[in-house]
Amino acid sequence: MTGFAREWLKLREGADLAARDPGLARRFAASLRREPDRALHLVDLGAGTGANCRALMPRLGGDQDWLLVDIDADLVAAQLDAMTFWARRQGYPIQAGGGHIRISAGSARWHIAGRVLDLARDWEALEAIPADGVTASALFDLVSAAWLARFADWLERHRLPLLAVLTVDGRRCWDPPLAQDEAAAAGFQRHQGGDKGFGPALGGNAPQILAQALAARGFAIDEAASDWHLDARDRALLDELLGGEAQAASAALPQDRETLAAWETRRRELLKDGRLKLIVGHRDVLALPG
Numbered sequence: 660m661t662g663f664a665r666e667w668l669k670l671r672e673g674a675d676l677a678a679r680d681p682g683l684a685r686r687f688a689a690s691l692r693r694e695p696d697r698a699l700h701l702v703d704l705g706a707g708t709g710a711n712c713r714a715l716m717p718r719l720g721g722d723q724d725w726l727l728v729d730i731d732a733d734l735v736a737a738q739l740d741a742m743t744f745w746a747r748r749q750g751y752p753i754q755a756g757g758g759h760i761r762i763s764a765g766s767a768r769w770h771i772a773g774r775v776l777d778l779a780r781d782w783e784a785l786e787a788i789p790a791d792g793v794t795a796s797a798l799f800d801l802v803s804a805a806w807l808a809r810f811a812d813w814l815e816r817h818r819l820p821l822l823a824v825l826t827v828d829g830r831r832c833w834d835p836p837l838a839q840d841e842a843a844a845a846g847f848q849r850h851q852g853g854d855k856g857f858g859p860a861l862g863g864n865a866p867q868i869l870a871q872a873l874a875a876r877g878f879a880i881d882e883a884a885s886d887w888h889l890d891a892r893d894r895a896l897l898d899e900l901l902g903g904e905a906q907a908a909s910a911a912l913p914q915d916r917e918t919l920a921a922w923e924t925r926r927r928e929l930l931k932d933g934r935l936k937l938i939v940g941h942r943d944v945l946a947l948p949g
Contacts, residue, residue, distance in 0.1 A: 665708065665737055670896050672710045675796065679714060679824050680883035683945040687822040688719045690947050691792050698722035698770065702788055704778060704795040707734050708741040709771065711796035711824065716762075716769050717749075725771045726788060728778065730856075735773035742771060779806065779857045786813055797825045797941075800851065800865040803858030807865075807872055815876040818948040825885050827851075829863020830940025831904075835929070839922035842915050846908025853911075866942035877949040885941040891933040900937065901926050 691699055699721065703712050706727035716723060729735050742760050746753040752763045760771040776784055793814065799807065814821055829848060833840055851862030861868055870880045889897055905923035909916050929935040 664731065664734060667899060668707045668710060668734075670899060674887045674889065674893065674896060675710060675825050676714055678885040678887050678941060680885055680943045681718070683822060683824075683881060683883055683943050684715060684718045686881065686947075687792065687794075687820060687945055690820045691719070693721065698724040698768070700724050700726075700789050700791045702726050702728060702790045702793050704728050704793065705730075705798040705801075706738070706773070707731075709738045709773075710741075711794055712771060713742070713745050715794060715822075717764065721767055723767070723769045725769070726790075727771060727773045728776045728785075728788075729773070730775065730777050732775045735775050738771070738773045778802075782809065790817070790819055792820045792822070794822045794824070796823075797827070799823055799869050800827045800862050801855040801857060801860050802865070803854075804861060804868060806857045807861065807868060811869075811872040811876055814873065814878070814946070815948070820948060821873070821878075821946040822943070823869060823946075824943045825941045826866045826869070826944065827863055828866050828940040828942050830886075830938070832938040832940075833926070834936040834938075835934070837922060837925055839918050839925075842912065842918050843904060843908050843922050846910075846912040846915065846919065847904050849911040850907035863940075866944055870944055870946070873946040878946040879949060881945045881947075883943045885943045887937070887939040887941065889937045889939070891935070894930065894933075897930055897935055897937060900939070901930065901935075 693699060699719065701723060703725060706712065706729045709727050712725050712727055727738055739755055739760060743753055743755065746762050754761045758772060762769040778785065831844055848863060852860055854860065866882065870882060874880050901923060905919055909919050926935060
C-alpha cells in the first residue's frame with residue numbers, strides 16, 4: 660500500500676498546487692509569531708512526502724523549522740528524495756543527513772525533519788511538539804468528530820493558527836453526466852464515512868465541522884474553494900480517481916455492483932476518448948486564534 664500511496668501523492672501534487680488558495684496562505688504567514696534570530700516552528704500533520712511543506716515554504720518566507728508528521732514510516736523516509744528533487748528543480752542548495760534536510764533559499768534557511776507518529780493515538784507526543792503554527796493537507800475528511808474536538812481543544816490551549824488545505828467537501832461533478840452518477844456518488848460518500856483509523860470519518864462534512872468547531876472556540880475563520888478541475892491533461896490522475904471511486908462505491912453498495920461496473924466502463928471509454936472531465940470539491944480553511 661505504501662508504494663501505491665507514494666505514487667498517488669506524486670500524481671495529485673500538481674493538481675493540489677494549482678487548486679490551493681494563495682490568499683489564505685498569505686494570511687496564515689502574516690499571523691505567525693516571528694521573533695528575531697529564531698526560525699518559525701511549523702508542524703504539518705499527515706504530511707506524506709512533504710508536498711504541503713514544499714508548497715508553503717516559499718510563501719511563508721524567512722527561516723523555518725518544519726516537522727513533517729505521518730503514520731507511514733516509508734512515506735516519512737521518502738521525504739528526503741522528494742525534497743531533494745524539488746529543491747534542485749527550484750535551484751535551492753540542499754544538504755541532508757541524520758534524518759534532517761536543510762535548504763537555503765537566498766538569506767532564508769529551511770530545516771525539515773520527519774517523524775513517524777500515529778495521530779489517532781499518540782496525543783501526548785503530538786501535544787509536546789513546539790509549534791508556532793499547524794498545517795495539514797487532505798487530512799480532516801479522514802478523522803472523526805471526537806478526534807477533531809480534541810484537536811481543536813489543543814489548538815485553543817496553545818493559541819495556534821491552523822491552515823488546513825484541500826479538504827474534500829463531498830462534491831463530485833463528472834462531465835458528461837451519466838445516469839449512474841447518483842449511485843456512484845451515494846456509494847462513495849458512504850465509504851468516505853467509514854473508519855479510517857480515527858473512528859467514523861467526517862468525509863465531505865469535514866470542512867464545515869472543522870470551521871464550526873474552531874469558531875466555537877473563538878477562532879476567526881476564513882474559507883476558500885480549492886477545487887480540482889481535471890480534464891484530458893490529467894489522464895493518469897483521472898484514471899486513479901475513477902478506479903478508486905468505483906471500487907469504494909462497490910464495496911459500500913454491493914447490491915449495485917453491476918450498475919457501478921457499467922458506470923466505470925462508460926467513464927473509462929470517455930477517458931480514453933479524451934472527453935472526461937471532473938471537478939472534485941475541496942475547501943481550504945484558515946483558523947486564527949482570537
